[in-house]
Amino acid sequence: MVEGNLPMVMTGKNPVAQPETSNFDLASYLNEKKHLVDEALDSSLPIIRPETIYEAMRYSLLAGGKRLRPILCLSTCDLMGGTLEMAMPTACALEMIHTMSLIHDDLPAMDNDDYRRGKLTNHKVYGEDIAILAGDALLSYAFEYVATQTRNVALENLVDVIARLGRTVGASGLVGGQVLDLESEGKEGITVDTLKFIHIHKTGALLETSVVSGAILAGATLEDIQRLSRYAQNIGLAFQIVDDILDITSTQEELGKTAGKDLRDKKATYPSLWGLEESKKQAQQLVNEAITQLIPYGDKATPLKAIANFIVTRKN
Amino acid sequence: MVEGNLPMVMTGKNPVAQPETSNFDLASYLNEKKHLVDEALDSSLPIIRPETIYEAMRYSLLAGGKRLRPILCLSTCDLMGGTLEMAMPTACALEMIHTMSLIHDDLPAMDNDDYRRGKLTNHKVYGEDIAILAGDALLSYAFEYVATQTRNVALENLVDVIARLGRTVGASGLVGGQVLDLESEGKEGITVDTLKFIHIHKTGALLETSVVSGAILAGATLEDIQRLSRYAQNIGLAFQIVDDILDITSTQEELGKTAGKDLRDKKATYPSLWGLEESKKQAQQLVNEAITQLIPYGDKATPLKAIANFIVTRKN
Numbered sequence: 001m002v003e004g005n006l007p008m009v010m011t012g013k014n015p016v017a018q019p020e021t022s023n024f025d026l027a028s029y030l031n032e033k034k035h036l037v038d039e040a041l042d043s044s045l046p047i048i049r050p051e052t053i054y055e056a057m058r059y060s061l062l063a064g065g066k067r068l069r070p071i072l073c074l075s076t077c078d079l080m081g082g083t084l085e086m087a088m089p090t091a092c093a094l095e096m097i098h099t100m101s102l103i104h105d106d107l108p109a110m111d112n113d114d115y116r117r118g119k120l121t122n123h124k125v126y127g128e129d130i131a132i133l134a135g136d137a138l139l140s141y142a143f144e145y146v147a148t149q150t151r152n153v154a155l156e157n158l159v160d161v162i163a164r165l166g167r168t169v170g171a172s173g174l175v176g177g178q179v180l181d182l183e184s185e186g187k188e189g190i191t192v193d194t195l196k197f198i199h200i201h202k203t204g205a206l207l208e209t210s211v212v213s214g215a216i217l218a219g220a221t222l223e224d225i226q227r228l229s230r231y232a233q234n235i236g237l238a239f240q241i242v243d244d245i246l247d248i249t250s251t252q253e254e255l256g257k258t259a260g261k262d263l264r265d266k267k268a269t270y271p272s273l274w275g276l277e278e279s280k281k282q283a284q285q286l287v288n289e290a291i292t293q294l295i296p297y298g299d300k301a302t303p304l305k306a307i308a309n310f311i312v313t314r315k316n
Numbered sequence: 317m318v319e320g321n322l323p324m325v326m327t328g329k330n331p332v333a334q335p336e337t338s339n340f341d342l343a344s345y346l347n348e349k350k351h352l353v354d355e356a357l358d359s360s361l362p363i364i365r366p367e368t369i370y371e372a373m374r375y376s377l378l379a380g381g382k383r384l385r386p387i388l389c390l391s392t393c394d395l396m397g398g399t400l401e402m403a404m405p406t407a408c409a410l411e412m413i414h415t416m417s418l419i420h421d422d423l424p425a426m427d428n429d430d431y432r433r434g435k436l437t438n439h440k441v442y443g444e445d446i447a448i449l450a451g452d453a454l455l456s457y458a459f460e461y462v463a464t465q466t467r468n469v470a471l472e473n474l475v476d477v478i479a480r481l482g483r484t485v486g487a488s489g490l491v492g493g494q495v496l497d498l499e500s501e502g503k504e505g506i507t508v509d510t511l512k513f514i515h516i517h518k519t520g521a522l523l524e525t526s527v528v529s530g531a532i533l534a535g536a537t538l539e540d541i542q543r544l545s546r547y548a549q550n551i552g553l554a555f556q557i558v559d560d561i562l563d564i565t566s567t568q569e570e571l572g573k574t575a576g577k578d579l580r581d582k583k584a585t586y587p588s589l590w591g592l593e594e595s596k597k598q599a600q601q602l603v604n605e606a607i608t609q610l611i612p613y614g615d616k617a618t619p620l621k622a623i624a625n626f627i628v629t630r631k632n
Contacts, residue, residue: 049513053487053495104452109444128425129498132448136420136455137491143459144482147475155471159463162478166460171369175453179369182445197365 026306030071036084037070037091038062044092044145056126056134057141061099063117068307069094069206073214075303076228082218089149090161090217093142094210097165100138101174101206103131110182113261139169153217161213168209177202181267190268196237203243204236227293234290235308241283242312244269245276250316283312342622346387352400353386353407354378360408360461372442372450373457377415379433384623385410385522389530391619392544398534405465406477406533409458410526413481416454417490417522419447426498429577455485469533477529484525493518497583506584512553519559520552543609550606551624557599558628560585561592566632599628 041061047054070091077087106113106121107128113121123131143162150158167173181198184190211232215225247262248271262269270279290308294301357377363370386407393403422429422437423444429437439447459478466474483489497514500506527548531541563578564587578585586595606624610617 048488050487050492050495050499052499053491057487100452104448107445107448109448129423130495132420132423132425133491133495135452136416136485137487139452139455140482140485140489140491141487142482144479144486147479147482155475158475159471159478162475163460163463166456166458166463169452169456170460171366171373171453171457172364173456175369175449175456176366179366179446179449183366183368 024302024306026303026310029303029306030066030310033071033074034067036088037067037074037095040088040092041095044096044149045141052126052130053133053137056122056130057138059125060103060116060122060134061096061138063099063119065095065098065117067095069098069210072207072210072232072304072307073217075307076211076214076220077218078214079297079300079304080215080218080220080224082214083152085151086153086217087214089146090165090213093146093165094206094213096138096142096145097169097174098206100135100142101169101178103135103138105178107131110178111261150217154219157216157219160216164209164213164216168205173201173205177205184268186266187268190273192273195268195270195273199237199240200233203240204233207236207239208232227296231290231293231304231308234286234293235311238283238286238290238308239311241270241279241286242314244271245279245283246314246316248276280312287312340618340622342619342626345619345622346382346626349387349390350383352404353383353390353411356404356408357411360465361457368442368446369449369453372438372446373454375441376419376432376438376450377412377454379415379435381411381414381433383411385414385526388523388526388548388620388623389533391623392527392530392536393534394530395613395616395620396531396534396536396540398530399468401467402469402533403530405462406481406529409462409481410522410529412454412458412461413485413490414522416451416458417485417494419451419454421494423447426494427577466533470535473532473535477532480525480529480532484521489517489521493521500584502582503584506589508589511584511586511589515553515556516549519556520549523552523555524548543612547606547609547620547624550602550609551627554599554602554606554624555627557586557595557602558630560587561595561599562630562632564592596628603628 045054045058045061047058073091073094074084074087077083102116103122105111106116107123109128114124115121121131122134126134142165146158146162146165169175171179177198177200180194181202184194184198208229211228212225215228220228244262247260247269261267262272270282274282287308291305294305361370361374361377363374389407389410390400390403393399418432419438421427422432423439430440431437437447438450442450458481462474462478462481485491487495493514493516496510497518500510500514524545527544528541531544536544560578563576563585577583578588586598590598603624607621610621
């Protein structure tokens, strides 16, 4: 049921009647929110002296992408009764942080990637020095932006969101995951536990913070926050499994980045440990568990349910 | 007067009678505060999995250094009636940010330095990939640490400090200064205005935030904050001029980093534009102007006055 529904909703043709998503067009929802986020990101970062660094920051920040993290933040804030205005600065900050992690991960000293989102990577255009600095600047600007632009949010919630953003990037989050990923590359006998550690930190942490920060900004209860955390943890792991699958099954054109890279680099992935079919099954199961967390919210949670489904059915 | 006084106070021998610094031993003051900061930094960062990244972060964070930025923060917080407890998390964050900027500036793609504070630079020990990530992790941890560890501070002041920390690192601060510095390297005809832009951003901004954040945490008035900003701007520029002077007049052993590097890299410096004597004169004048800002605070500002003097008389 879950698997069959979403692609049709996505293309907008003859949506299958589903109790909770019958009149919901995810493609329109994602487009509308992506448009709002793109506009906010564009105006968040004017070009001043020294121009090079602002251009480099904007090059990667405005290079497209699904804007999944900002949209998750906006969606949960809405679900918990908050406004767009309350969540948008944090939504932008999440994308700044995500972009920074991509710029640094792509560097020659790390994954050494030439393409990202269908365009040359930041260091291929601006050089390694500027790419490192553009990442640093995006990271610090994310915190500045949340601290200066957030309106109508209780200050203790704002400080909580800032703390979580910090934890999500650092050694206990993105960086920690990337370190273990680098250390595991080319090694034999990587366990599922190590792989999970890598992905919970490298991908899961930022997705979880995206979901949870939207709820905190809206003043959600601890119970709601915990429920939404579990939703996010499940879609986070599903997201990574699907990423690994797409690396094998997609072309570079579809992905907008180098395909088949995991195999070439002998990286441990879920398909390499479980096989393709079992990986797909596990991803679907995680998405089902994520959706279960949303039951108490009924129809109001339709966007978050559809996003969970989208994660296993996406093509890039 | 100012020039003659400090070195004697520093060595603790027969201090010349000065109305405001007569019984003040700056060396002891700096030692005591440095000790407190070192202890706080040490306990701020335990080693957990993945160990490599925490070790790399600690390697540079605990590599010594004068801890000038944390001490300035503690001193102004104290001057404005605040406590050590209120300022220490921000003091640590300032050193994390400073350390991060050193790790990234030392990278092969940037200034390509092998030594810092008398030890091998981070990337020489841990590799470029880990050095980049250690910088990223220190930067994000700085924000997390301030947001989670600060006690007894009004939340609007805490958020203000977080915003200023962000602005200080990014394209409008450290990063912006480093970009213009890289762009100016080896170029003929760098003006004093460009040089000032570089240093106001690269060195001045973080020193100013160190001073001002201590005041904000203590709940200082706008007038006091502006006065302390001017103090900080003056010592910031003086600090950089003296840095340029020391690069010419000191040995590597004295500096703990490569000496004579500016000349070798054909970098525009104050001595290269003004000559050594005029540079020394300008630095002294800036320090005098900084001290003038502190007059309203009388003896209470003795540590900040002594630190200003120390900046022109230091040997590394």
